[in-house]
Amino acid sequence: MLTACGEDTPAAGGSCAGSEVTVGITNSSSDAPLYIADEKGYFKDEGLSVKLQPFDSAAKMIAPLGSGQLDVGAGAPSAGFYNAVGRDLPIRIVADKGSMPEHYGYMPLLVRKDLVDSGKVGEIADLKGRTVAEPAQATATSSTLGTMLGSADLTYDDVKHEYIGFAEHVTAFQNGAIDAALTTEPSATVAEERGVAERLATPPDFYDQQQLAVLLYSGTFAEEEKAVGTCFMAAYLRGARDYMSAFENGKLREGERSDEVVDIVTEAVGLEPALYRKIVPNYVDPDGQVNVESLRKDYTFFKDQGLLQADVDVDGIVDSSFATAAVGKLGEYQQASS
Template identity: 30%
Template structure:
């Protein structure tokens, strides 16, 4: 992996020096591999402002959308559910959303939106999502392994069908348990440190900074981490109207984000131009960006079919869908745009 990042870093560094010598911003100076749309087309994007959609932030801030003749309007929303409503109505063209249980039922019913590109994938190591157990249960020997969570109260934000439930389910699978073997409680992330201290829950599924708060307070102990390395829990989706009626715009939208992903590899992830883009579109801090574990921004933007199939399976087996047979992923994914981007740019070196 080090060699891979080094090759990409050297390539982009050389390209940047050439561009800067001419007084042109690096992202704009590279000749487009696909002719820009003329006249430019407006693309409305609704997104939840989190780092997992950072390829869009970089593409917007570094002129990549503009390079392909796209006038991209980025509109923040409070939740993926809100974005889905806009996409379904056709009032926005694309969105950055979380893949939650209700989506699978909606797709089964005929919801006309498609996954057209991945968001960031979870890190392969030292990921942010952690399952933490009360320290007194560890000290007493009541909980030594995941298997000992049977019958215990586990808190996860979002409750039934949420991403939290999925992570808990995947952790329990390691001990051949299901969510039916535990008491799953819907508790907000910010309330979990107090719940652990009050002993109103036995374990919590959460991320930084709250997980760090619990461990530092000495009230909880990390039981399992890296539950689903490389998982895609968020994605860029396109409305049916967008991908069917304006495929040229959708193609360039994904192409620009693929180029952005290639500007975010290795040490370049923290380049000043990229950090500026992150801060412009996401209410975070430089310190949080630099200290956090970055997700995987795949330079080939491959849509992980197997991971999506597993998400669907777990929600279905947990009884969170209105159907009981595996869903045809053709109702969910349209991979032609990421495939076209790689065809035009060439495949990035393997990790």
Template identity: 30%
Template sequence: MRSYRRSLRFLNPWLYVLLASFLIFGGGILFAAKPVVKLGTLKLVGSAPIFIALEKGYFDEEGLDVKVEWFTAAAPVSVAVASGDLDVGATGITATFYNSVASGAKMYLVADRGMERPGYPLNALVVNKALYDSGTIRSLKDLKGKKIGLSTLGSTFHYQIGKLLEQEGMSLKDVELTPLRTMPIMIDAVRKGTVPAVILSPPWGAVAEEEGWGKVLFWVGDKLTNQVVGVFYSEKMRNNRELGVRFMKAYIKALHYYYDACLAKPRGAHYDEVIDIIAKYIGQDRKSIERSLSYIDRDGRLYLPDLIAQQEWYVKNGLCKTVVPLEKFTDMSFVEEAAKQLK
């Protein structure tokens, strides 16, 4: 009996090792750790495909552990992708991005996440309600000599303001651009009348009218076709082909869900569910969200010609030094591969 007990004491440590190995590896697959993907974006209506992918478990289906960091402005997202602090960014395409890739930063636009198209509300030129009601500001020309708020110089808002002024025979010299850094500060400034006008991302144009502190002069997409927002991969993410495709499959699957529910004519069966998902993440009412469903290409394809046009404008206005060829910073192969695998 004593010999038997000594044998058990001798075997116990090895049994523990075998048990631990089973729990960790689970037969080789069951308990394998999911690769972590660090994603940066903003809590805006246009992030709907990301919200959907999180809520519907599409990232989980691809075996991904997606950690989201929420930002309040676009430029810091692309900076974090370029530095490798983020694997994926979903944000505005800015002069900061173009200057980074021109300087040798390795990051790549891989999919659409929002563009200006006629009839689809994305960014809105919003003026202070009191100034609108008094008749002081009823058109873009009425802003001559006045302040227009934006997040940062070189932002998507900067580009859009410049292009819109040019359509009216004006230029940036005719207004006073006022960088306010973040969306909350921009909203507060136009609400209080500190600046008479700002360009706001969705749903804030609709919110301004619903809450009564602002008036939408027009939706930018009704005057300008523009690739505003994209999905970016870091160099490490792009070089990990399998991981990049898995992330893109989840994103495109969610994008189909959003497009078919909200943008298709007639709207799809999951419309109410998608509105509820968006509301959960951005904390706004359904009515404002329903007025702010921006266009995203159903298959995530970028409007590539506009990326050249943007750079040419930035160079012309001293915000970029050179035009970077598309092949240096775009890679549509992930969208194409994801589409094939989802068929």
């Protein structure tokens, strides 16, 4: 069995030599496996020339992925994504890119600190009628919030919704514009350090292993470049394994390998290393497995909310063949020892 942290034997890459792959990124920390694979030469080991193309959001990648102008991209299982697929855009979900099992709840539920200090909000039930921020309407975050509210016998519509980008949540707390928010890292930690919010709950306690972000292949790339798709996946999973091996139970390990991951990711996304060391990281499955049950659950939430324009076969757009083939080349992942 092969171990993690870049000790997988590089693939021969002969069948992929000289192939070019264009990859959409959002310059977020969840792009870590891509940055690591690029910086450590894993794509080159597979014979690939990879261009990382920044986008303002994952949603803006959908059209170029559907047209084949972009080979690989990030995705969020939102209502907008499923509506695009429902318009026959050929896009495949091929691997995990960001999920939230225990210890990896990187999108905590925050509450404005003055509400906590005054005793007005001490549990989820106290959010009834209050304003809760999410990054956008009809995203997987909405399903997260719906599940967490449901634990207190509240519905999604029992709170007021404010849709603002994660990076703006800190300012919104400071201005008193919101009472609570589901906020991803590093903004969650920044809000705490500035004393404007406190963590009320972590999603894995209510919705274990939610699939928040996925790796996507365009239909053209998946169908016409199968060998290249497998080569790309092998390099991506080597990056994911290095990334996950830097953590244990959501905390950075000590040592040069973890330091290397910190250096690569913070350099790529422009974060201070000291801040990155404090945040709760997202999980990326080292074998690329996607939580299809979570996708189905969120899809049902969107449907119940009347947000879908057409029915989509969720299972039909998940293609695990590339991850399976890549694991066949690399061997199954083994967690590095402490």
